[in-house]
Amino acid sequence: MLNIQKLSEGVLSGNVRSLAKAITLIESQNPDHSKSAGELLDNLLPDTGNSIRIGISGVPGVGKSTFIEALGMNLLQHEHKIAILAVDPSSQLSGGSILGDKTRMEELAREKNAFIRPSPAGKTLGGVAQKTRETMLLCEAAGYDVIIVETVGVGQSEIAVASMVDFFLLLQLANAGDELQGIKKGVMEIADTILINKAEGENRPRAELARQQYENALHLLKPKSKNWQVPALLCSALHNQGIDEIWQKVLDFVTTMKQHNEFEEKRKLQATDWMWAIVMDDLKSLFLSDTNVAATINQVQAGVSQGTTTPSAAARRLLDVFRRH
Numbered sequence: 001m002l003n004i005q006k007l008s009e010g011v012l013s014g015n016v017r018s019l020a021k022a023i024t025l026i027e028s029q030n031p032d033h034s035k036s037a038g039e040l041l042d043n044l045l046p047d048t049g050n051s052i053r054i055g056i057s058g059v060p061g062v063g064k065s066t067f068i069e070a071l072g073m074n075l076l077q078h079e080h081k082i083a084i085l086a087v088d089p090s091s092q093l094s095g096g097s098i099l100g101d102k103t104r105m106e107e108l109a110r111e112k113n114a115f116i117r118p119s120p121a122g123k124t125l126g127g128v129a130q131k132t133r134e135t136m137l138l139c140e141a142a143g144y145d146v147i148i149v150e151t152v153g154v155g156q157s158e159i160a161v162a163s164m165v166d167f168f169l170l171l172q173l174a175n176a177g178d179e180l181q182g183i184k185k186g187v188m189e190i191a192d193t194i195l196i197n198k199a200e201g202e203n204r205p206r207a208e209l210a211r212q213q214y215e216n217a218l219h220l221l222k223p224k225s226k227n228w229q230v231p232a233l234l235c236s237a238l239h240n241q242g243i244d245e246i247w248q249k250v251l252d253f254v255t256t257m258k259q260h261n262e263f264e265e266k267r268k269l270q271a272t273d274w275m276w277a278i279v280m281d282d283l284k285s286l287f288l289s290d291t292n293v294a295a296t297i298n299q300v301q302a303g304v305s306q307g308t309t310t311p312s313a314a315a316r317r318l319l320d321v322f323r324r325h
Helices: 004-012 016-027 031-047 064-077 132-141 157-162 178-185 201-220 243-259 262-289 291-306 311-324
Strands: 052-058 082-088 114-120 146-150 167-172 193-196 232-234
Touching (some): 031 132, 052 064, 052 157, 052 243, 064 082, 064 243, 082 132, 132 146, 157 167, 193 243, 243 262, 291 311
Parallel strands (some): 082 146, 167 193, 193 232
16 A cells, blocks of 8 residues: 655655656556545645746757756756656557657766656647646655756647746757748747757858847747747757856746746646646546447447538537436
8 A cells, every 4th residue: 555645755855766656656547546646746735836847849850858968967067956857759559658768868867866757648639748747746846946848849749848837948950941840830939949959060050040040030920928039049969058058048037937927827827727638638538438428439430430420410419428427
């Protein structure tokens, strides 16, 4: 029998094994574990919220892991405790996950004040692990004051991560056309800073040109906040150049948002959105697990796919079946 009080005390003391065990508990798909997970989070909630939460995204190959390791090592030198929640793409066939972040951040993984937790993305929106928000709270309770959430950088994952962090950093490359792609995808609209990585050697002039193009484009977009003009910066994570500057931008952003009362307001909105996301997920589970719905769903779905009934009529029929019971 799991002792939740003892586990809570272990997390609060900064014990890494207790933290890992706590995260495993809240990630569990076993319905019997949900009550214990809820109790654990209730115990730890008063000791959460004291970190800077950073989301980092970018296309595959942009150097996210190299950048996170460089940033992490820099923060450790300034006596921060950092937690990295890296969400890997899960295989749609096997349900497995690569979970290779510890091997991609070897230097950081050896540091006692750095905690790296790879999590399988599963079937949740945009590849963001369903329990990432709860994991952030556990890490905060364990004393980590900088939480980094790395996304898979595809589809809607950026939007999902931006909805749970304080500061969203978009990593880009200086390759021709990438600037316009960034604008098309609309990801720039949710970024708080754009950072062009691999700005070294012969690539430096291209990176500077890309930075100018991003800067011009950013002036055309409606800003997320009237108090913050999104900057475009350069760095070389491989050569540890520009890392101090980007961290200073994070601190400037947090200070500005707090001065204008936007920081706490954003967190309050995120907490409310989180509540409704859980409600909608649970309602969907209740609906799909209903025996009467399960008995009807194949027939109704077949009608929609064969064109003998409209999707709206099919949806109403399933909802009527659910309501009657």
